[in-house]
Amino acid sequence: MTTPDSPLTVYGNPLSTCTRRVLFALREKGVPYELVAVDLRAGEHKSPEFLKLQPFGQIPVLQDGTFTLFESRAICRYIERKYRGHGTSLIPEGAKEAGIVDEWCSVEQAIFDPPCSGLVSELLFKKSRGLEHDPLRARVLVRQLEEVMDVYERHLSDGKEYLAGEFSLADLFHAPYGVYLAPVGLLPILTTPSRPHVKAWWERLVARKAWREVEET
Structure with missing residues (x-):
């Protein structure tokens, strides 16, 4: 187990989903970090200095000493592997249990994220840029x-509190885009009483202390 000592550095924006x-x-792992704000409106993510860290000019980027890593889901997996045994376990040790977490991480990225992030982009981000959305x-x-x-409702209907049974990256990955359904009036997709198990799962997820702290950042 690696014990957190010197803070990791995260280049990003506190309102950025990723x-x-x-x-x-x-925060789930209890790992200290320094958040270095990247001004997207000023184009700092496309500056020559930043492109040395992230050649695609996107956030976030993690620096751990001389080691640099980008892509948010990859960063989360790295954090869990490096600090396994510290804070909340985000990937179980058993091969089968970890396989189920990986399965639902893939579902989040390939099946949940495209329509969810698409809606946030269409109805929220376009508006913030003064662009017309496509109804x-x-x-x-x-x-x-x-x-x-x-499908999530059917999956959770056997009494699971989280997608893979215990809280894991499979759940964590959903939060950032899911919460942005609220400003565009679509949060009921996740909280409708007609899907009581999804509603309970979602409310349990965003009530976690670590997530509340992120929203206060």
């Missing part, structure tokens, strides 16, 4: 996300 994903993992695309994405959550 930055929040990393901060959520760090037809938004309706299609809503329907897709509703269908995804119907």
Whole structure:
């Protein structure tokens, strides 16, 4: 077990969904970190200095001494592996149990995230940039996300509190984009009483102390 000592450095933005994903993992693990704010509006993420850290000009980026890593889900896995045994376990040790976590991490990235992040981009991020959204695309994405959550409801209906049984990265990865459904009036997709198990799972997830701390950052 590696004991946290000197803080890790996270280059990102406290309102960025992917930055929040990393901060959520760090707080669950109890790992100290320094958040270095990257001004996206000023284009700092496209500066020559930043592109040396992240060649695609995206956030977040993690620096651990001389080691640099980007892509939020990869960073979260690195944090769990380095600090295994410290704080909350985010990937179980058993091969089968870890396989189920990986399965639902893949579901989040390939099946949940596209319609959810698409809606946030279409209805929130475009508006913040003064762009018109596409109502037809938004309706299609809503329907897709509703269908995804119907599957989640069936999966959780056997009494599991979290997607893989215990809290893990599979759940954590959902929070950053899911909460941004609220400002566009679509949070009921996750909280409708017609999907009571999804509602309980979601409310349990965002009530975690680590996530509340991230939202206060």
